[in-house]
Amino acid sequence: MLCANERVSHQEVGQRMDHLDFLADAIASSRIVGLARGVGLVDVEKVFEGERYVDHVNRRRTVMNRDYGLVEFGVERSSSMWVCRSCSIQLHRLGFETTVPSVIAEMCGSFPEVVEFDDLLRTLRDRGTEVEPTGVDGDYSYYAVPTSLSKVAVSKGRIWQISLWEYGFAHKG
Numbered sequence: 726m727l728c729a730n731e732r733v734s735h736q737e738v739g740q741r742m743d744h745l746d747f748l749a750d751a752i753a754s755s756r757i758v759g760l761a762r763g764v765g766l767v768d769v770e771k772v773f774e775g776e777r778y779v780d781h782v783n784r785r786r787t788v789m790n791r792d793y794g795l796v797e798f799g800v801e802r803s804s805s806m807w808v809c810r811s812c813s814i815q816l817h818r819l820g821f822e823t824t825v826p827s828v829i830a831e832m833c834g835s836f837p838e839v840v841e842f843d844d845l846l847r848t849l850r851d852r853g854t855e856v857e858p859t860g861v862d863g864d865y866s867y868y869a870v871p872t873s874l875s876k877v878a879v880s881k882g883r884i885w886q887i888s889l890w891e892y893g894f895a896h897k898g
Contacts, residue, residue, distance in 0.1 A: 745848040747833040753854045755873040755889050762890040766807035776826045794824030814887040816840050842879045
C-alpha cells in the first residue's frame with residue numbers, strides 16, 4: 726500500500742536497469758529492492774539472503790547498523806523485533822574494495838568507482854523528480870527530494886551517500 730507521496734518502485738518487478746536508473750528509482754520511491762522504511766530486519770535478511778554483512782551493535786543492544794557494503798541499514802529494537810529506521814547507499818565506498826550485493830548487481834550490473842552527481846541529477850530530472858539544494862558544509866553539498874524525503878550528500882561533484890530514510894543521515898539539513 727502506497728502513501729500519497731510514495732511512488733512505485735520499478736525495482737520490484739525485477740527489470741534490468743543501469744546504475745543511474747537504479748539510484749534514481751531508489752531516491753524517487755524511498756525504496757531499495759522493494760524494502761521501505763519500517764520493515765523488519767527479517768525482511769531485509771530475506772532480500773539479502775546469503776550476502777555477507779557486518780553488524781555494529783550498541784552496548785545496550787537496542788540500535789544496530791547492518792552493513793552490506795554498498796547498502797547499510799540502521800535498525801532499532803522495537804518490542805521483540807528489529808525495525809529498519811534508516812537505509813543509505815554508500816557510494817563513496819565504490820572507490821575501495823566494497824561489496825555490491827548480488828540482488829542489486831543482478832538488477833543493474835556493476836557500478837563505476839565514482840558516480841557523478843550531475844549524471845544522477847539529469848536522470849532524476851528526466852523522470853520528473855524535483856531535487857532541491859539544502860545546504861553546504863565544507864566540501865559537502867546536500868540535496869533533498871521533497872516527494873520522497875530522500876537526501877543526497879555530494880563531495881567535489883561526486884555522490885558520497887544517498888539516504889533513503891532520514892534517521893541516521895549525516896547532515897541535519
